[in-house]
Amino acid sequence: MMNIALIGFMGVGKTTVSHALSERLGIEETDIDQWIVEKTGRPIAEIFEKEGEQAFRDRETEAIKELASGDGRILSCGGGAVLRACNVEALKRDGVIVLLTAEPETIFERVRCGKSRPVLNGNMNVGYIAHLMEKRRPAYEAAADFAVPTDGKPVEQIAEEIAERIGDKL
Numbered sequence: 001m002m003n004i005a006l007i008g009f010m011g012v013g014k015t016t017v018s019h020a021l022s023e024r025l026g027i028e029e030t031d032i033d034q035w036i037v038e039k040t041g042r043p044i045a046e047i048f049e050k051e052g053e054q055a056f057r058d059r060e061t062e063a064i065k066e067l068a069s070g071d072g073r074i075l076s077c078g079g080g081a082v083l084r085a086c087n088v089e090a091l092k093r094d095g096v097i098v099l100l101t102a103e104p105e106t107i108f109e110r111v112r113c114g115k116s117r118p119v120l121n122g123n124m125n126v127g128y129i130a131h132l133m134e135k136r137r138p139a140y141e142a143a144a145d146f147a148v149p150t151d152g153k154p155v156e157q158i159a160e161e162i163a164e165r166i167g168d169k170l
């Protein structure tokens with residue numbers, strides 16, 4: 001069976017929707033950030049702080065390489081995972097890539113209280129989120145097989161839409 005990779009900006013709901021989709025389809029899921037945290041014994045923010053962003057990106061690439069070659073699961077990616085072409089290639093090789101989207105205002109409301117996203121440290125505002133989203137948009141759109149907007153939708157509805165769109169691709 002092929003993998004289902006969830007991609008998109010921080011706070012679009014990749015981790016949350018992944019759980020719901022896993023329940024709905026009866027397919028195991030792995031959150032790539034969580035996998036890295038378990039392997040290293042360090043929270044993502046601490047990896048960024050102690051080892052730097054490039055070291056985190058290398059760990060992310062290693063995780064994707066290993067997990068994408070498995071026998072079919074839902075992979076909830078970090079928001080920066082598709083910025084490296086080799087990651088996208090690995091995810092595409094035997095998988096469908098689903099892009100979740102949301103407006104910057106929605107993202108801000110969802111992530112403003114969290115402290116676990118080092119990329120937004122010191123930049124927790126709608127303007128910066130909109131700027132970084134525009135910068136990343138081409139990479140997200142190029143990697144995706146299809147996109148699902150999430151603004152104003154309950155998680156279950158998003159999971160249902162993905163399940164419908166994937167349909168017989170599985």
Ligand SMILES: Nc1ncnc2c1ncn2[C@@H]1O[C@H](COP(=O)(O)OP(=O)(O)O)[C@@H](O)[C@H]1O
Pocket residue numbers: 008009010011012013014015016017110111150152153154155158
């Ligand atoms: N469709 C949604 N509607 C409302 N809140 C959501 C939705 N999806 C996710 N959230 C909330 O937004 C926050 C970020 O979600 P998360 O799944 O961690 O996003 P990501 O993994 O894409 O960064 C969490 O607090 C989550 O509960």
Ligand SMILES: O=C(O)C1=C[C@@H](OP(=O)(O)O)[C@@H](O)[C@H](O)C1
Pocket residue numbers: 008009010011014015033044077078079080081116117118119
């Ligand atoms: O967009 C990014 O660069 C990142 C997104 C995070 O994952 P989420 O998108 O699940 O928040 C996490 O991988 C790390 O903090 C970097």
Ligand SMILES: [Mg+2]
Pocket residue numbers: 014015016033076077078
């Ligand atoms: Mg996540």
